[in-house]
Amino acid sequence: MPLRTPGFRRxxxxxxxxxxxxxxxxxxxxxxGLGRTHRTNQVCAPLFRPVTTDIKGEKRFLSTIARRLxxxxxLSKGERRSASNGMFRAEDSLENAWARRALVSFFQAxxxxxxxxxxxxxxxxxxALQLRDSEGVFKATENLPPIQTFLNRLLALSxxxxxxLFEAFEARLRSILEKAHADGTIDSGVEDLIADELxxxxxxxxxxxxxxxxxxxxxxxxxxxxxxxxxxxxxxVIRSNSxxxxxxxxxxxGRTGLIVKGLTTTDDKxxxxxxxxxxxxxxxxxxxxxxxxxxxxxxxxxxxxWECAWQKEHAGIDPWVTNRMFLVTGLLLPxxxxxxxxxxRVKRLKAPSGERWLGRMLNEADAxxxxxxxxxxxSRSLPKTAARCRELVLNEKATLSLSPGLTxxxxxxxxxxxxxxxGDRSQxxxxxxxxxxxxxxxxxxxxFVPALDDVLAKVISTYPVNDLGM
Numbered sequence: 001m002p003l004r005t006p007g008f009r010r011x012x013x014x015x016x017x018x019x020x021x022x023x024x025x026x027x028x029x030x031x032x033g034l035g036r037t038h039r040t041n042q043v044c045a046p047l048f049r050p051v052t053t054d055i056k057g058e059k060r061f062l063s064t065i066a067r068r069l070x071x072x073x074x075l076s077k078g079e080r081r082s083a084s085n086g087m088f089r090a091e092d093s094l095e096n097a098w099a100r101r102a103l104v105s106f107f108q109a110x111x112x113x114x115x116x117x118x119x120x121x122x123x124x125x126x127x128a129l130q131l132r133d134s135e136g137v138f139k140a141t142e143n144l145p146p147i148q149t150f151l152n153r154l155l156a157l158s159x160x161x162x163x164x165l166f167e168a169f170e171a172r173l174r175s176i177l178e179k180a181h182a183d184g185t186i187d188s189g190v191e192d193l194i195a196d197e198l199x200x201x202x203x204x205x206x207x208x209x210x211x212x213x214x215x216x217x218x219x220x221x222x223x224x225x226x227x228x229x230x231x232x233x234x235x236x237v238i239r240s241n242s243x244x245x246x247x248x249x250x251x252x253x254g255r256t257g258l259i260v261k262g263l264t265t266t267d268d269k270x271x272x273x274x275x276x277x278x279x280x281x282x283x284x285x286x287x288x289x290x291x292x293x294x295x296x297x298x299x300x301x302x303x304x305x306w307e308c309a310w311q312k313e314h315a316g317i318d319p320w321v322t323n324r325m326f327l328v329t330g331l332l333l334p335x336x337x338x339x340x341x342x343x344x345r346v347k348r349l350k351a352p353s354g355e356r357w358l359g360r361m362l363n364e365a366d367a368x369x370x371x372x373x374x375x376x377x378x379s380r381s382l383p384k385t386a387a388r389c390r391e392l393v394l395n396e397k398a399t400l401s402l403s404p405g406l407t408x409x410x411x412x413x414x415x416x417x418x419x420x421x422x423g424d425r426s427q428x429x430x431x432x433x434x435x436x437x438x439x440x441x442x443x444x445x446x447x448f449v450p451a452l453d454d455v456l457a458k459v460i461s462t463y464p465v466n467d468l469g470m
């Protein structure tokens with residue numbers, strides 16, 4: 001009987017699981033160990049499980065190997081994910097810029113007496129880390145201890161102190177990373193995007209380098225299926241968070257949602273603040289500050305009314321979403337400074353037919369801006385319909401210039417995001433006659449467009465879009 005290599009399994013065999021008890025400190029040794037059970041022609045890929053105890057300080061060891069695996073991939077393959085194969089997430093590495101931000105926020109909380117388990121005097125005494133200078137003043141950010149020193153000193157504390165302090169630090173790191181993921185500012189290297197339907201609509205050379213290398217703009221029609229929340233899914237959330245859930249209906253729009261209280265997020269200064277998570281039938285679960293929720297139009301309702309509203313809204317949602325996507329590919333380095341910094345994602349698009357494209361992904365507003373910067377005529381690309389204007393302003397946060405002397409932009413007012421028209425006040429009476437409404441805030445009139453495409457259509461017919469703001 002021929003020998004059977006562990007990497008080759010017959011169909012239906014159980015999946016192999018490798019438990020990484022001691023991953024070590026060297027990335028090349030870790031890769032060699034993983035390769036012993038991960039073979040090219042295997043029928044079933046193994047599952048690797050890094051093992052730690054409930055001692056929080058042990059995460060320091062996994063953090064080091066995660067960082068070194070990513071660094072090795074960047075040096076050897078030009079792609080950080082190529083070495084770790086996506087095994088580790090951004091929150092697994094505690095030695096990056098996000099962890100540094102969380103550590104500074106943690107130190108500030110210690111100094112302000114916001115860490116219940118330990119005062120700043122006890123913290124400095126037990127860890128020998130000085131957060132204050134000789135005059136008792138909190139140090140500047142650049143003079144605070146580095147993350148590696150903090151993690152090493154943490155391992156010297158008692159198990160109880162380790163867990164309490166690390167939980168306070170990790171709560172800030174989770175919140176910072178979740179906001180970064182939502183904003184699209186976290187750099188995850190090359191990300192794969194596999195659409196249910198992908199169609200290349202337009203392909204245009206937008207720049208030719210002196211060397212002859214080309215930069216191209218590709219426009220795709222992408223169709224994918226939403227993962228909707230039916231009553232079964234949302235009831236599971238209620239059972240898991242029974243005491244913290246509130247069934248809500250928006251008194252203005254009639255939309256329904258489920259609020260989970262008792263969470264935290266970070267403010268603009270990376271400090272923890274109370275937050276809630278809003279679940280919606282369309283499959284979204286957005287985290288928002290508790291103050292924003294309290295000022296919004298969401299109101300608690302009884303279970304029977306809520307279930308009927310949820311089922312009705314769920315039944316009316318089209319599970320298929322069609323989007324336009326723009327990809328800049330080819331020679332990118334000369335134009336990199338013109339690409340948006342807040343959404344720096346490199347995507348590898350995969351069509352069901354097997355075709356692939358690699359480049360920087362842009363939304364429509366950013367694609368039009370880039371074309372204009374490179375000297376192309378974008379007049380034909382400006383939005384002409386109410387639906388496209390609403391999508392650009394609300395979803396992509398673009399600013400549209402209207403003639404004469406008006407701008408259309410998104411604004412948060414009374415806890416809701418609205419389309420606002422600002423500029424020449426002499427046009428406000430005419431805008432009101434078209435169906436817009438005016439709110440006065442601190443004595444200043446502000447014009448908003450209602451959630452009706454017919455009103456927005458009248459506005460852009462009277463005041464055509466002539467440019468896209470930067």
